[in-house]
Amino acid sequence: MTRPLVPTLAALTALALASLFVGAASLDGQAGLLLWVSRIPRTAAAILTGAALAVAGVVMQQILRNRFVEPATTGTPEAAAAGLLAITLVAPAAPIWLKMIVAAVSALLGTVLFAALIRRLPPREIYLVPLSGLILSGVLGAGVTFVGWETDLLPYVSVWLMSGEFSGVIAGRYELLWIAGAAVALAWAAADRFAILGLGPEAATALGLNPRAVLRLGLAVVAIVTAMVVVTVGMFPFVGLIVPNLVTRVMGDNLRAALPVVALAGAGLVLACDLAGRIVIHPYEIPAGTILGVIGALAFLWLLWRGDRDGR
Template sequence: MSLKLKTPLMRNSLMVILLVLFSLVSIFTGVQEVSFMNLFQLSEVQRLVLISTRIPRTISLILSGSTLAICGLLMQQLTQNKFVSPTTAGTMASARLGIVVSMIYFSQSSLAQKTGLAFAFSLTGTFIFILFIRTIKNKKAVMIPLVGLMFGNIINSLSSYLAIQFEVVQNTSSWLQGNFALISSSNYQLLFLSFPLFGVIYLLAHYFTVMGLGKDVSTELGIPYATLEIIGIALVALATSAIILTVGSIPFVGIVIPNLVSLKQGDHFGKILMPTAFFGALFLLFSDVLSRTLIYPYEIPISVIIGVIGSVLFLYLLLRGESK
């Protein structure tokens, strides 16, 4: 009995320790040498680098990784498909289209207005995807994300056409690849939207868990399925828009992390919510450290690193799913 009580505690403690260790590695990795041993003897330049870039970057990595992983988990729960995420549901692509439209037609708009427009497009695109997959007869696990990828590519093509047509390609290129290199103390605050969004998801975790049983069962148990589905999609769309506006498009996190966590800890949404957030943050921290050290002192966009690692893990999950 005591062993069962200790095991989750030990697991959670290990996750916290790993998160702290990777956060420290992230903070003290970079071109400008900032040593942990000399933390209280830093020069003015080192102190400025630490406060204005390193710490905001690490916080951004933690918030983005955990949020993307949770969004993927929530979308998989709502669609009852393990390979659906903001990447494979057209959510990210729709948010990018909203940003392009805002830059073309509302170039003087504020960050809040751009966020609102990106959210509106992201929400609309995700709902179109959800409605579309309900008409598909072949609902094999692999078919749904493939349809989502094609849908996303169509939207991306429209975004590229508009960007070229109105000569804003250079201004929109930063949203094509995720990159934390430009994060500073003045431009990452939008990511703090993750806290209230995660709070809402945590409070509704029980209902989202029941929704995994299907619409008919959930309705019989008194769950307002349609309302919660709208709330869940809206939360994902808003979180995705905030991340894209801040750091750009980050692929695969919402697919591979929830799946890898569920392989070890089961499919109960409420129970794997926190581990998914932790491992999403760890995955992004690890990938970012790699992006800064592989060709040091130069830096590879983190989306390239995650694209390589994520595609391998995604292929593994696909093959594993097909073999069952």
């Protein structure tokens, strides 16, 4: 059961060590300062982002019972951005914690809207669900972009919605991601509940759970993770889609066992993309989100083409 855990952890450790030693600046002279202010925060940010997005993806897939959904393709980041835009327009001087809360609440509303939308879809039409998500995210994104354009806030908006990256991460500017990390811990504590809800609301009721309460908890995890990531480093597509699909193919939907591997693999994927982005055109950088977009789109197509072979 824990077999995939050890190699995943080993790979992530190797990537993290590499991440500490790769970058535009060399590590002689003020190595301690560079590590402490830049490399360690950047590495931590990539790990937290990847782990949180992958876990948010697997949670969403379980509670909505569809393998092809994740926050990034269902409008959650656009909803978070809409909230951020609104609070920036209404109260530009609002403290960061307030903006954070508004973004999280707005992300939650967007996710609830998506959950309500897909409830009307026939359950066997599994591809309608991700398609609806893409449409919803397109509509929300267009709205946010339009308002951003009209109000001259487009540069901010694009930071949130365009491919995320870690080059701006230094100590003191990424710590909100630990809240996303806390949401992951919460998801792990509730892993069995999410897996039972994955059996369907009836089965969950029969086992004494309140399916609506579990659904709310899951949506809250998804919203908090997405909002914190969008606000801090921008959105990374496909992490929540590819990683859970690959891990659960091997380990199944027993989330208690699979969730740590999902988290570690998600962290590894984002960190690897960030590292690759730092290396390919050294000393310049390609955003990790851009690299993920390319890899992820191909992997997403492969998953769709591979289809419903796992019975979902």
